[in-house]
Amino acid sequence: MSLFTKILGGLSPPPAVVPEDYDGLEYRWKLFVFRPAYFQKEVWLVAGILLYVAVWWIGSSKNKRTANKWLNAHFPIYEQQFSKTDSKYGRLTADGYSDYFSYCTGRRNIASLHTVFAFRPRHDLFQYLFQLGRQVMDLQYRPKDDLQLDFTLAPGVLSGDFVFAIVSKDELVTIKDSRWDLTLTKTTDNTQVPTTFSVMSEFADVTENILKIIGPLIEDQKIRPYFRSLSITDQPRDRPSGPVPAGEREKHVILNLEIPPSSQLGVTAAFVAGLFPLIDSLSKVHLRPETKTKLRRIREDLDKELKADAEKDKKEEAEQARQDRKAAKKKAEDERVSKLSAAEQRKHLEKEKKKAMRKTQGRIVQK
Template structure:
């Protein structure tokens, strides 16, 4: 009975320590951890063996192969793979374009060295260069554009050669160009082409070649390098319509087939007599040998774009253009004759007799008509500018006079001006009626 009363009124306390029932975050500190045994140094000479070190327990935090798998890096792997493929395609495409350009240089370099004293962009003369110096013949302007240059020939100032290749290093750009060319006829499909432009002296050697002491007398004895100006071309029928729309000089010519030429090319000329004199058997054979790779051979003294001023119409110089597509097998044997005819065409134009006066009168009439039209347009523009200047000066004078008047005088001035304008309009209607 006493124990019951003591329990009810707190007379006796339990000797056992109650377990903590509070916050569970401090459950780890309810009991102090047991001490970890450490290695005790053993004095030398004692027979007791040293205690073994406690091995470190492996944690999952340091075991990366257990926390991650290769499946988590699929996207990164695909990105790296695509980058590697694009990089390899870029390298292979750039090398293919360089090989194509070097193949052209090896095939045509000897011909250029035979015809010109200086070829390429090196300081060495063409006679000191070897056939394997393809790098000296061409200059890489970009991964798809290569250029060459030749000078040092009678009747020819210089020749510019431009190789424009397919962008093999960028398949997406090539594909987009192919798609656009399929939907728009004005955009050509990507292909490897060579554009060469020959600039004749045309009697302007003194303006191009520096004078050398003691050669003035010799230069005076030489034949003149001038020839008649005209527009004449041999064009592939696939490019004929496109070229007529793109080039102003070809738009003034007449198109006619010639029985001497293959049926897939046509002649664009200003006069039939010009065709008879220029279409030699050697040129016909060269065009036939070139085949489908040949695009055009143009002799022109007019600008490619329609002139807008008299200066542009009269300042155009004579040029000879050649374009053909590069063969896929790098065999330039069929194209060598047409390129040789291209380099020697200026000599033939200078050596041939002049055209009849009647022929040149018809040719020059087209140029004179264009010059007269441009001069008339220029005079009309000048007259319009003068009219605008007079109107501007008249308006400035009116504003100055109006600003010097008071309100009543300004009102009278405006009413008088309005009446004057009404009388002028009525007079116009009376004249029309």
């Protein structure tokens, strides 16, 4: 027997043991025999894979179909308001199977509009079941499909620097966790807004001026089941790593909605259409001089705090880097010493002891 034959024999799997007394269901075709009773575990495995694929297909299709339906119902408004409504990827851009985006630009007073759909992970069976389980355990956790219209205002549209929002009371528990800019505001009830909404504002002067513009828009009762928040802000939504120069601060009008069913898409269409004259009216907002002074001081103090935090983080990173270099140097020295002979290691230890004693004596003399 040649060496090659021995190698092949060692690599070949042992022959399958098929009992002759099998009396179950079997399928024969020429030389092939299939006996289902021997593949019970495999059946469950294949069924699980097919279930996962089916959930992925149905869930991802539903998310994309919902985004397209909403966008198609509102796209005539976009085309009427903007000169450019399509990106190189088309109307709708996908980022995975639960996030979709649309971009518009080319309008007076509005630099751009990002329409962002954030759906529940219906395409991922395990992640979706995790959300359901967490929802049962945590009563404050309410995952929803989120729709955000982020209007970036053109420079000069809004003269004042402030943060203001009207928020559904159902969102008050969690909104400050996802919106750092709203942590600058105080939450109050206001008779000029529906009882299901709250006002988040820095000063009463800001509230009075903005409600004159927004008031008529939010009085529509049909929008209330789908309304989550409407904010005007000069600050980033996430806490910045350092102070943002005044000339680089973008001002935004941000609308968050729940996506309504197909039969109610006209409700949000009317509300979205009303946002454009609202944005055009923001140039008429004139705050009192003392309010502007207070807002400017708040932002100066905020910049100092952000700068101090940034410097602290840099010092911590530098100290950590120094500690890492010191640890690496010590490790390399320990490895070098471990390779020495026993006599050389004793000499090294004596040398280190003398060095430590000199340092100790130097500290005592200085005292």
